[in-house]
Amino acid sequence: MVELEGLLPRDNVVVVLVDIQEKLFPHIDGNEALLTNAQKLVNFCQRLNIPMIVTEQYPKGLGVTLPALQEVLAGAYQPITKTVFSCFGAPEFIEALDAVDADTVVLAGIETHICVLQTALVGVGSEDYDMVVLADCVGSRRRMDHDLGLHRMRDEGAGIATMEMFFYEMLGAAKTEEHKAVFDLLK
Numbered sequence: 001m002v003e004l005e006g007l008l009p010r011d012n013v014v015v016v017l018v019d020i021q022e023k024l025f026p027h028i029d030g031n032e033a034l035l036t037n038a039q040k041l042v043n044f045c046q047r048l049n050i051p052m053i054v055t056e057q058y059p060k061g062l063g064v065t066l067p068a069l070q071e072v073l074a075g076a077y078q079p080i081t082k083t084v085f086s087c088f089g090a091p092e093f094i095e096a097l098d099a100v101d102a103d104t105v106v107l108a109g110i111e112t113h114i115c116v117l118q119t120a121l122v123g124v125g126s127e128d129y130d131m132v133v134l135a136d137c138v139g140s141r142r143r144m145d146h147d148l149g150l151h152r153m154r155d156e157g158a159g160i161a162t163m164e165m166f167f168y169e170m171l172g173a174a175k176t177e178e179h180k181a182v183f184d185l186l187k
Contacts, residue, residue: 018109022063113149
């Protein structure tokens with residue numbers, strides 16, 4: 001596939017699932033849609049061999065990644081545990097980014113205005129990464145926190161997209177083998 005200027009580059013992209021955990025998830029506004037989208041996102045990445053990183057914030061207190069998401073992740077479920085809000089505060093996270101040679105970090109998870117926000121801001125501030133947040137794959141307990149988190153990330157230089165925008169940018173064209181491989185996810 002030819003890379004077109006202005007679109008997300010397919011190489012060096014990593015998707016990060018931030019803290020989609022058992023004890024906090026039931027309190028997230030719009031959680032069922034978020035879970036459905038996160039599962040589609042994981043399936044898409046697996047089919048197109050886009051690397052993923054999973055984080056868990058203090059699993060002793062907040063539980064582990066949702067079992068429904070662990071099931072879809074299968075062998076890719078190798079969570080990085082952390083107690084810092086920005087994923088960049090966990091040395092294992094930076095090691096994982098280096099291992100996949102990531103330049104563009106695509107964020108999904110909870111909560112929009114805390115861990116997702118702080119991860120995006122540190123990534124943008126470092127100038128080492130292009131940060132993209134999938135608005136329909138992140139959530140907070142309160143709608144206002146979610147909305148203001150997205151606005152702040154955009155204002156600070158993170159790209160805000162939807163899952164479908166990400167899918168089509170990664171595909172780049174229809175009628176390809178990759179397009180056929182994920183077509184059911186695009187409906």
